[in-house]
Amino acid sequence: MKTFGSQSMVAPIKRVLMRRPGKSLLAADANEWHYGSLFDAPKAIAQYDVFAKLVAESGAEITWLEDNGDGLCDAMFTQDASLVTDHGAVLLNMGKPLRVPEPAMHGEAYEAAGVPVIGKLTGNGRIEGGDFIWLNDKTIVVGCGFRSNREGIAQLNAILNPYEITVIGFDLPVWQGAEACLHLMSMISPLDDKLALIYSPLMPTAFYQLLLEEGFTLLDAPAEEFLASGGLNLNVLPVKPSECIMIDGFPKTKKMMEEAGCTVHVFEGDALCIACEGGPTCLTNTILRA
Numbered sequence: 001m002k003t004f005g006s007q008s009m010v011a012p013i014k015r016v017l018m019r020r021p022g023k024s025l026l027a028a029d030a031n032e033w034h035y036g037s038l039f040d041a042p043k044a045i046a047q048y049d050v051f052a053k054l055v056a057e058s059g060a061e062i063t064w065l066e067d068n069g070d071g072l073c074d075a076m077f078t079q080d081a082s083l084v085t086d087h088g089a090v091l092l093n094m095g096k097p098l099r100v101p102e103p104a105m106h107g108e109a110y111e112a113a114g115v116p117v118i119g120k121l122t123g124n125g126r127i128e129g130g131d132f133i134w135l136n137d138k139t140i141v142v143g144c145g146f147r148s149n150r151e152g153i154a155q156l157n158a159i160l161n162p163y164e165i166t167v168i169g170f171d172l173p174v175w176q177g178a179e180a181c182l183h184l185m186s187m188i189s190p191l192d193d194k195l196a197l198i199y200s201p202l203m204p205t206a207f208y209q210l211l212l213e214e215g216f217t218l219l220d221a222p223a224e225e226f227l228a229s230g231g232l233n234l235n236v237l238p239v240k241p242s243e244c245i246m247i248d249g250f251p252k253t254k255k256m257m258e259e260a261g262c263t264v265h266v267f268e269g270d271a272l273c274i275a276c277e278g279g280p281t282c283l284t285n286t287i288l289r290a
């Protein structure tokens, strides 16, 4: 039986890597980590538990990393430090200096979980997982901004081209500056093979055009909810095609997805997600979708 592998954003989620926030988050200096005014660590941990329950209820097996007080508060956003393909995992290289130790942690977890590591980014090559999506099962799109760069794309191509996977890049806007977290997935969440929730004003034009050429239907999220949530209204985790988990409190975005045929599960995420700048996709790293 297949225990790892994923070259889709939306196939049924079967296994994920997650890290429950604990001691590190409770000791976090919000300024140092760029967490917002809604940050409240005990509340964030309680919200995380509700989210984790939804993930488990979707049928996914969770491979756990524990927050044992190593001080890596952002490590709960497991999406960012590695990516898993049908051939094994790639350890990424973080753009946010405070997060640099995380890919090595993922490497240890994959070794323990029986997932082969087929390569890792090094030196000045940087990509964070929030900056990539599978456009199709042979093509990865990476957003180049403060967290990911062209050297990272060149390295990822060198690792994945032998498996007939191509990585292409599009430049992201500056938006709120270098300290804020803006990833490619801050402006797009795939919901089905050819359906995605987006925020078009921030999207690279050529990427937007490519999605249309590929036959995507694009649901453009309402600006007021995007701005009120720091973009987290559209950070939506598909648990299977047209079924997803989102943060509660964004009724217009939710309705838009429901009207497009999606089933949407919600959880409270103000202290966890809005404050810490990462949503349901960021809190999970897909090990197996099939």
Ligand SMILES: NC(=O)NCCC[C@H](N)C(=O)O
Binding pocket: 033, 074, 077, 079, 080, 096, 099, 129, 130, 131, 180, 181, 183, 185, 186, 276, 277, 278, 279, 281, 282
């Ligand atoms: N994939 C994501 O969008 N991850 C969110 C990461 C948030 C974290 N506080 C960071 O700044 O890296």
